[in-house]
Amino acid sequence: MAAHIPMTVRTRFAPSPTGFLHIGGARTALYCWLEARRRGGEFILRIEDTDRERSTDAAVQAILDAMQWLDLAADEGPFYQTKRQERYQQVAEELVAAGKAYYAYESKQEIEAMREAAMAAGEKPRYNGYYRDRNEPRREDPNRVIRFRNPIEGSVVFEDKVKGRIEIANSELDDLVIFRSDGWPTYNFAVVVDDIDMGITEVIRGDDHVNNTPRQINIYRALGAAVPEFAHLPMILDKEGKKLSKRTNSVSVMEYRADGFLPHAILNYLVRLGWSHGDQELFSRQEMISLFDIADVNKAASRFDTEKLAWVNQHYLKTDDPQSLAAEFEWHLRRAGIDPSTGPAPADVIVALRERVHTLKEMAEKAMIWYAPIAEWDDKAVAKHLKNSTAPAVLDAAKTLLAECSWKPEPIHQVIEQVATKLELGMGKVAQPLRVAMTGTQVSPSIEHTIYLVGRGEALQRIDAAIALAQGLS
RNA sequence: GCUCCCUUCGUCUAGUGGCCUAGGACACUGCCCUCUCAAGGCGGGAACACGAGUUCGAGUCUCGUAGGGAGCACCA
Numbered sequence: 001m002a003a004h005i006p007m008t009v010r011t012r013f014a015p016s017p018t019g020f021l022h023i024g025g026a027r028t029a030l031y032c033w034l035e036a037r038r039r040g041g042e043f044i045l046r047i048e049d050t051d052r053e054r055s056t057d058a059a060v061q062a063i064l065d066a067m068q069w070l071d072l073a074a075d076e077g078p079f080y081q082t083k084r085q086e087r088y089q090q091v092a093e094e095l096v097a098a099g100k101a102y103y104a105y106e107s108k109q110e111i112e113a114m115r116e117a118a119m120a121a122g123e124k125p126r127y128n129g130y131y132r133d134r135n136e137p138r139r140e141d142p143n144r145v146i147r148f149r150n151p152i153e154g155s156v157v158f159e160d161k162v163k164g165r166i167e168i169a170n171s172e173l174d175d176l177v178i179f180r181s182d183g184w185p186t187y188n189f190a191v192v193v194d195d196i197d198m199g200i201t202e203v204i205r206g207d208d209h210v211n212n213t214p215r216q217i218n219i220y221r222a223l224g225a226a227v228p229e230f231a232h233l234p235m236i237l238d239k240e241g242k243k244l245s246k247r248t249n250s251v252s253v254m255e256y257r258a259d260g261f262l263p264h265a266i267l268n269y270l271v272r273l274g275w276s277h278g279d280q281e282l283f284s285r286q287e288m289i290s291l292f293d294i295a296d297v298n299k300a301a302s303r304f305d306t307e308k309l310a311w312v313n314q315h316y317l318k319t320d321d322p323q324s325l326a327a328e329f330e331w332h333l334r335r336a337g338i339d340p341s342t343g344p345a346p347a348d349v350i351v352a353l354r355e356r357v358h359t360l361k362e363m364a365e366k367a368m369i370w371y372a373p374i375a376e377w378d379d380k381a382v383a384k385h386l387k388n389s390t391a392p393a394v395l396d397a398a399k400t401l402l403a404e405c406s407w408k409p410e411p412i413h414q415v416i417e418q419v420a421t422k423l424e425l426g427m428g429k430v431a432q433p434l435r436v437a438m439t440g441t442q443v444s445p446s447i448e449h450t451i452y453l454v455g456r457g458e459a460l461q462r463i464d465a466a467i468a469l470a471q472g473l474s
Numbered sequence: 475g476c477u478c479c480c481u482u483c484g485u486c487u488a489g490u491g492g493c494c495u496a497g498g499a500c501a502c503u504g505c506c507c508u509c510u511c512a513a514g515g516c517g518g519g520a521a522c523a524c525g526a527g528u529u530c531g532a533g534u535c536u537c538g539u540a541g542g543g544a545g546c547a548c549c550a
Contacts, residue, residue, distance in 0.1 A: 016550050051549055108548070115547085124476050124546050145548055163479070172477055172546090180548040187550045211478060211545040234480075235543075243543090269486095272499090276487050279498040298487080301543070305485050308500040318513080355513040366511095416509080431509030443511045 009041030011202045013074075014191070016048040017059035020252035021066035023304060024206065024236045024244065027270040031233065032204045033072045034271070034292040044198055045074035048191070050081045050184050066253040070263045079198070081190055088185035091193050091223070092146045092178055096138075100222040101178060103138055104131035104147045126174035146179035148189070148219060156214035161231035162297045163207070168214040176215055192216050196225045204294060207232035231294045234274060234301040241303055249304070256309075260332060260359025262325070265313040274298045282315060310358035317354040317363075322347040325360075332364040333371070343371035344453040352445040352453060369439040370453045377440035379469060385442055386470040391433040393423055395470065398434055399463045407456050413448040437466035 011032040015025055036043035045067070049055040064078065081088075095101035104127075106114075115125035132149060155169040178189035185193070195203060210232045220227045238249045250256060256266055268283055275298065277283075277291045317325065326346045333340045340346055349367050357363045401415040420430045431447040438459065444450045451459050 014550095018550080048550060054549075111548080119475070122475055126546075143548090166478070168478065174546090177548050182548070184548085186548065191550090206544095207479075208544055209550095212550095214478095232479090237543090239485080241542085273486065276498095278488065281486095281499055300480050302487090303485060305500070308486065311500055314513090353512095356511060420509095427509045429509085435510065441510090445511080447509060 007201055008199075009036060009039040009202060010044060010198070010200050011036045011041065011204055012044040012046055012077075012195070012198065012200050014046040014048050014194075014205070015063055016051060016054075017056060017063060018051065018054040019059055019062075020254060021063045022244070022251040023253060023256070023270070025063075026066070026070060026253050026266070027236060027273065028205060028233055029067065029072050030070075030267055030270055031231075031275075031292070031294060031297070032202075034288055035202060035204060035231075035294045036075070037289045038292055041201075042075040043072075044079070044200070045077035046079045046081070046194060046198070047077075048081050048187070050187070050190055052082070052184070055082075062252075062254065069257060070253065070267060076198075079194070081185075081194065084190075084194070085184065087197070088190055088193055089179065089183070092185065092189065095148070095178070095222060096146060098222075099149070101146050101148050102131055102134075102175075103136050104145050104175075104177075105136065105141050105143045106130065107143050124172065124174075127176075129175055132175055143181055145177045145181050147175040148178045148215075148222070150175050150215070150218055156217050158213060158217060158227070158230060160210070160213075161202075161229060161295050162234075163210065163232050163299055166210065166213070168211075170214075170218075173215055173218070178219070188212055188215050189219065192219045192223070192225075195228060196220070196223060200228055202229045202231065202294070204231045204233065207234050231297070233297060234299060236273065237301050237303045239303055239305065244304065250306075258335070258361070260361030260363070261309065261313050262316050262320075262328065262360070265309065265316045268316075269309045269312045273302050273304070282312070314354070314358045317350070317357070317360070322350040322354075325350055329360050329363065332360045333367065336361075336364040336368070338364065338368065338371045340371075343367075344455070348453060352449045356445060366444075369441070369444060369450075382436060382440050382466065383469045383472060385436040386433060386466060388429075388433060390423065390425060390429055392467060392470050394419060394425070394430050394433045395437055395463050395467050397422060398430070399460060399467075402451070402456065402459060402463070407452065409446075409448045409452045412451050416447060433466070433470075434463075437463050 013029040013032045015021065033043045035041075047060055047063075049060070067074070092101060096103065111127070114128055118125045127147065131147065138144070150173045151170045153170060155167050157165065157167045160166050176188060177186050179185055213230055213232075217227050236244060238244050244251050250259060253266070264285070267288070271283060271288050271292065272281065275292065275296055283291065329346050329350055330340045333346065343349075349370065350363070353363045353366055357366060397419045398415060401418060402412070405411045405415050416427070416430055416434070420427055423430070432442065434447055435444050435450060436442060438444065438450050438454050454462065
């Protein structure tokens with residue numbers, strides 16, 4: 001028996017640069033990447049920019065940036081379809097020469113009339129095959145296109161890795177245009193040529209392409225190429241079960257970044273949307289790679305749940321090394337108008353706040369208390385919060401002890417306890433006035449961490465200011 | 475209209491004929507812990523779209539119905 005030489009698995013992500021990388025595209029890219037990684041294959045990135053009307057360089061860059069931020073590196077590419085124009089033309093002409101495609105010269109209006117006639121007759125809008133058997137030679141004509149001579153008999157059957165067996169009769173398919181009158185290939189043709197040339201073995205894409213697959217398979221066969229495996233991913237819907245729309249949802253991956261989500265949290269959330277491994281919710285990169293299998297992906301569409309994403313995000317905020325989160329957090333601080341160098345170390349702030357927020361954006365907002373100048377506080381609100389007969393005594397006692405204690409959370413905690421014991425007050429009566437003095441608000445992390453992060457010099461000043469406000473009350 | 479696809483708690487899902495009086499997670503909620511807010515711990519309510527059939531036995535197989543989605547371009 002001949003030794004079986006395993007073909008290397010090659011997957012590809014092929015977005016068209018007409019907008020940002022959206023959440024559905026990110027999941028497709030993730031699944032392609034995971035499938036390639038797990039099976040020791042290659043992941044290729046291809047930019048499908050043959051629609052020159054709608055493609056933009058800015059969109060290309062946005063997609064590349066998002067892929068990088070998510071850390072989904074391609075092994076090859078990005079390849080651009082616009083750079084392969086001659087190749088498509090060459091293959092299309094070869095198909096004509098082999099009698100597997102033909103020139104057609106209808107105008108767009110004629111095609112339109114044809115579609116309407118078919119609709120009126122209760123049939124699918126389709127090409128009537130006028131030039132199919134006319135064998136017209138190539139001639140200069142603004143309406144010249146090349147159409148694929150689709151088989152008439154039989155049906156196309158393929159085993160989709162997520163949808164299962166799918167069969168469509170050839171009688172449902174018409175002779176699609178593969179090469180346009182403007183000199184560019186159409187989508188269905190370009191993908192096939194590219195996937196063959198790039199040696200793609202697994203086509204993983206959105207299930208809006210299921211209906212295109214039989215047409216493409218016929219082209220593979222006409223070209224004498226091996227047909228790859230297909231896996232069509234169900235859609236991602238919004239909370240209401242509607243199609244994700246820019247108007248009502250965050251759809252761009254980079255919007256999620258701006259909203260304070262971590263790249264790995266997004267990946268973890270996405271890998272679980274439509275796929276699972278028993279009861280496991282959290283996956284490291286390595287676990288995702290070793291456990292993921294495209295064949296285990298669910299068939300049905302799923303809804304995007306920001307609250308669960310937020311839970312996953314907080315999980316990683318709590319468990320990741322604060323130091324490794326610092327750079328992304330600083331990005332958010334700057335976005336919030338804060339200069340990180342004017343306050344405590346970002347990693348320390350992360351530790352103080354990570355159990356209290358779900359996103360880095362929220363964290364940056366809450367971190368304001370350690371960076372914003374005290375002058376910006378609302379004095380009236382602060383004074384009101386200090387309206388407590390024991391507040392001045394607490395502040396005074398704390399100030400004395402804080403001036404001398406060792407500046408670490410633990411000793412500061414002991415100071416609080418000493419004040420409570422000395423004044424015979426509960427922890428609440430001691431912590432709250434200090435909290436107000438430190439932050440101008442009634443909510444903050446544990447009091448010792450709050451004070452610690454303010455810093456000794458600033459803390460003493462804030463206590464003085466608070467005492468002044470409290471006295472102003474009486 | 476035609477073709478294809480989908481259907482388990484509110485949501486993401488486990489489930490591949492008996493282990494299911496259907497499991498986990500998010501969300502919601504009760505109690506505990508507590509210096510605020512959280513986090514955490516222990517509980518709770520909550521689902522097999524519907525109808526036939528196959529079978530000793532169906533969430534799991536078959537058919538039908540209903541509902542939802544996608545595609546039907548010289549757009550990808």
